[in-house]
């Protein structure tokens with residue numbers, strides 16, 4: 001079988017950042033897949049599964065309720081390697097154009113208080129796998145150190 005596109009990225013040189021992973025034509029529209037990379041691959045500890053799961057619940061809820069982007073959100077969830085998240089949007093977009101939304105999203109999660117949406121046995125398949133404190137910490141780190149850092153986030157994959 002042929003190697004899929006996401007395995008062709010040189011992960012030894014991939015930094016934390018916000019990337020366009022791929023663009024796929026679907027009917028008359030384009031679906032853009034974003035790579036929200038929170039962790040340096042293989043060079044630092046990956047996300048704790050409970051933190052990643054909490055970010056998934058908070059993030060999906062925020063994005064699908066967003067007045068501007070909500071109707072175009074197709075999917076938000078963690079990568080299996082737990083170094084980041086994929087966000088699929090039904091639109092042809094560049095990373096720079098999405099940065100304000102992602103800053104808004106991680107600001108929301110870093111400050112989130114209250115009940116985690118969907119964290120019940122009726123609504124989720126592993127509802128006790130949640131850690132709001134760790135999710136807030138990880139969201140705040142990505143917001144401060146990557147999205148709002150002095151150099152701005154890295155927006156293109158290594159050549």
Ligand SMILES: [Zn+2]
Nearest residue numbers: 053124125126
């Ligand atoms: Zn869940």
